[in-house]
Amino acid sequence: MIDKPDQLPSRPNFSSGPCVKRPGWDIGCLGDSAFLGRSHRSAECLKQLELVIELTKETLAIPDDYLVAIVPGSNTGAFETALWSMLGPLPVDALTWESFGSGWVYDIEEQLALKDVRVLSARYGDISNLSSVRENSDICFTWNGTTSGVRVPNADWISENRIGMTFCDATSAIFAQELAWKKLDVTTFSWQKAMGGEGGHGVLILSPKAISRLREFVPDRPIPKIFRLGKEKVINFDLFQGKTINTPSMLCVADALDSLLWIKKLGGWRATCEKSSNNFRIVSDWYSQRKWITNLVNRVDIQSNSSVCLQIVDRQFLELSNSEKWKFINEMTSILEQQEAAFDIKSHRDAPPGLRIWCGPTVEKEDLRRLLPWLDWSFQYVKTKKF
Numbered sequence: 001m002i003d004k005p006d007q008l009p010s011r012p013n014f015s016s017g018p019c020v021k022r023p024g025w026d027i028g029c030l031g032d033s034a035f036l037g038r039s040h041r042s043a044e045c046l047k048q049l050e051l052v053i054e055l056t057k058e059t060l061a062i063p064d065d066y067l068v069a070i071v072p073g074s075n076t077g078a079f080e081t082a083l084w085s086m087l088g089p090l091p092v093d094a095l096t097w098e099s100f101g102s103g104w105v106y107d108i109e110e111q112l113a114l115k116d117v118r119v120l121s122a123r124y125g126d127i128s129n130l131s132s133v134r135e136n137s138d139i140c141f142t143w144n145g146t147t148s149g150v151r152v153p154n155a156d157w158i159s160e161n162r163i164g165m166t167f168c169d170a171t172s173a174i175f176a177q178e179l180a181w182k183k184l185d186v187t188t189f190s191w192q193k194a195m196g197g198e199g200g201h202g203v204l205i206l207s208p209k210a211i212s213r214l215r216e217f218v219p220d221r222p223i224p225k226i227f228r229l230g231k232e233k234v235i236n237f238d239l240f241q242g243k244t245i246n247t248p249s250m251l252c253v254a255d256a257l258d259s260l261l262w263i264k265k266l267g268g269w270r271a272t273c274e275k276s277s278n279n280f281r282i283v284s285d286w287y288s289q290r291k292w293i294t295n296l297v298n299r300v301d302i303q304s305n306s307s308v309c310l311q312i313v314d315r316q317f318l319e320l321s322n323s324e325k326w327k328f329i330n331e332m333t334s335i336l337e338q339q340e341a342a343f344d345i346k347s348h349r350d351a352p353p354g355l356r357i358w359c360g361p362t363v364e365k366e367d368l369r370r371l372l373p374w375l376d377w378s379f380q381y382v383k384t385k386k387f
């Protein structure tokens with residue numbers, strides 16, 4: 001029997017969203033910077049919203065001719081805004097290999113009821129056939145599938161001068177993986193993943209091609225105010241200067257600013273991506289020396305370095321039914337929570353039963369190192385009880 005580890009992670013928060021706050025964060029960090037009880041239309045608040053947009057562009061090295069807006073409804077709000085405002089004039093290739101991608105496919109097929117839609121899907125742990133996207137189609141995809149731990153290996157499969165646009169849900173990729181801006185027309189994310197920010201607000205990034213689409217195309221469907229980027233073909237450019245559609249939380253805005261300033265100090269997206277990859281390496285070095293657990297994803301080039309999804313491959317575990325496997329995982333994760341060794345590391349309810357460990361840049365490597373012996377211990381503990 002493995003001895004119970006004697007060291008706990010100092011921050012056992014390994015959830016894949018909302019993710020752990022940046023190291024050193026304290027609610028007091030927002031005390032002086034948050035404009036509470038002030039109108040978000042006041043000059044001070046607008047300046048702060050604009051600063052968040054500017055720092056987002058700077059720390060992510062977003063091209064100067066791209067526009068960035070803060071929109072309602074978190075990443076879902078940002079992505080739905082784009083789908084509802086811009087899809088329609090061209091065929092659509094919708095790629096899905098896990099839960100969130102499937103959600104977009106449902107909206108495209110069932111809610112928007114677009115005619116020429118091709119769905120390119122893959123099972124959990126695999127990726128769609130990227131080379132089969134059509135040149136003249138709009139492409140919708142998730143850069144990093146948070147629930148399967150599968151990411152696109154790069155953007156080589158998106159040709160430079162394609163006719164269609166690319167719509168990229170990058171919420172669990174941003175600040176963890178290098179994004180090929182020149183190939184992305186719509187990119188969305190929310191603050192509560194790699195930034196360790198708060199939920200509720202989405203970020204929408206548009207290329208010049210996306211801006212032209214908004215100028216030239218008026219969809220034949222009603223668009224709720226919360227998703228509207230303008231009226232008819234007139235774009236609401238104020239949005240891209242911090243004048244939000246409706247009221248944002250200035251507490252969350254101050255928190256996002258805190259995180260972006262931390263990221264800037266670290267060295268921007270390159271530094272945060274490197275931190276994520278180093279964190280992932282700690283986990284992959286560990287599981288590669290274990291017989292009972294491995295990555296859910298076989299292909300190394302598509303393994304996520306942010307939402308790392310693991311499967312148990314122990315022979316006796318594999319003989320269990322699906323519901324028994326979930327029971328096993330539930331027992332493991334509740335012991336880990338009771339011991340305060342790890343919170344929220346059960347795989348997503350739509351994914352195969354397993355574990356998911358967030359390795360984004362707000363996670364400290366020492367905490368991951370301390371977590372891993374607890375995984376060995378809790379597995380052994382539940383297995384001994386069961387078999």
Ligand SMILES: Cc1ncc(COP(=O)(O)O)c(C=O)c1O
Pocket residue numbers: 016017073074075076077100142144145146147169171172190
């Ligand atoms: C890839 C992906 N897309 C969409 C969402 C939904 O994002 P939000 O809750 O910010 O709307 C998530 C949340 O985990 C996600 O990981």
